[in-house]
Amino acid sequence: MxxxxxxxxxxxxxxxxxxxxxxxxxxxxxxxxxxxxxxxxxxxxxxxxxxxxxxxxxxxxxxxxxxxxxxxxxxxxxxxxSSPPIVGISCPQGGGKTTLTFAMQFLFEQLHRKCAVASIDDFYLTRKEQQALFERERNPLLEFRGNPGTHDVELGVKVLSQLKYGKANERVAIPRYNKAAWNGLGDRFPVEEWQQVECPVDVVLLEGWCLGFQPIEDEEHQLIDRRLVAINRHLKAYQKWYDMLDGWLVIEIEDLDWIYEWRAQAEDMLRMQNKGAMTAEQVRDFVSRFMPTYQQYLFPFYRNEGP
Missing domain, CATH: 1.10.8 (Helicase, Ruva Protein; domain 3)
Incomplete structure (x- = not known):
């Protein structure tokens, strides 16, 4: 058609x-x-x-x-x-969040309007901070980037606030994360390589795989995995991001096993670009570290239709 x-x-x-x-x-x-x-x-x-x-x-x-x-x-x-609104996009890894935000930016550009995009991935801890986190908590779910607790929530609040309230010609630096660094373990790019956005913007999109997940109140009886006690504790800080959002777009999936396949495809693309990428075994191990969080929080999030 x-x-x-x-x-x-x-x-x-x-x-x-x-x-x-x-x-x-x-x-x-x-x-x-x-x-x-x-x-x-x-x-x-x-x-x-x-x-x-x-x-x-x-x-x-x-x-x-x-x-x-x-x-x-x-x-x-x-x-x-609301001008400019901040809209949260929640979708599991590999579900098309990045492509969707590219499309939105392109369409807004055709109307001479500006759509700023940030990912919670942009706010991952540095490699050094990530290692320090694991040394403190000794929790395998926090050994590598990804789970709640591995993001710099305050940095995210600062950047989102700057984008929303920035004055004309003011430039906002959005962090960038290099997932290929350290053989796929990742690290934050140096400040001079962060994305520069000139204000004012018309809309801000914040996308993330666990965006909207809510901590469980009754940890003793409702957590399916004791390793999630730490994740549950860290999730409480993410409410600061949720409180800044003016709207939600939630893309639901039916089968968590799809995530393994999507992640493998993403690593294959990195490999074809001669960038650092995880092996099939590393992908399986990496995604498996997210699964307890998905199993605990994803479908309750769908049922509650947002924070």
Whole structure:
């Protein structure tokens, strides 16, 4: 389906049926008659061209018209209520968060507006701080980056506040994390290599795999793994991030085993780029360190529909 509007009512109705049948469109509370439909199609076609997608493939239409475009128009609605809003995007590792944020940035750029993106990965502890954390706690779930407790929450609060309240021409430095450093164990890039964003921005997206997870109150009876006592304790600090958010986008998955496959694919891409990457055995071990956290917090988070 090529998205284009004309004076042909039948063709326009087909486009409309395709879009409004999207669960994302419905969940976003959008109304087709309230949308500038020619603008929808123009932006969708620009995105398809930018990524060299085949507009005749069903998967292209699902990806663009039923996922990215509804999310974009939903974000525009939020921008009308709060300026600039900070929106949390919660999705397990490998679920497409980064690609989604690239698409949102591109679409906002077409309207001469600015979408700033940060990941909780940007706020990982440095390698030295990570090693010190493990030395203190001796918890295998905190040996490597990833689980709650391995992020610098205060640094995240500082950067998000700067992005939200930054004055015109003020520049905000967003940390960058080098996952390929130390043979895939990772480390934070030097400050001079951080991403520079010029304010003001129109919207801020904060994405993360465990964003929104809530600590368990009754640890004694509800924690499935005693190693999660430390994770549960560290999770309490993440409420500082949640309190800053003006909206949530939660992408749900059905099977946790998908994460192993997605992570292996990501490492294969690093390897093809001649960057440091984990072996298959290392990937299995690495992802397994996240699984107790997923098993404890992910599906309750889905049921509660956010913090």
């Amino acid at each position: 090529t998205c284009s509007y004309s004076n042909q009512p039948t063709k326009n109705a087909q486009v409309q049926d395709w879009v409004v049948s999207s669960p994302v469109f419905q969940a976003a509370g959008l109304e087709w008659n309230d949308i500038a439909q020619e603008e929808w199609c123009r932006l969708a076609n620009l995105l398809i061209d930018r990524w060299n997608l085949d507009p005749n493939l069903p998967e292209t239409n699902i990806r663009v018209h039923q996922l990215y475009m509804p999310i974009f128009f939903w974000l525009r609605k939020i921008c009308e209520r």
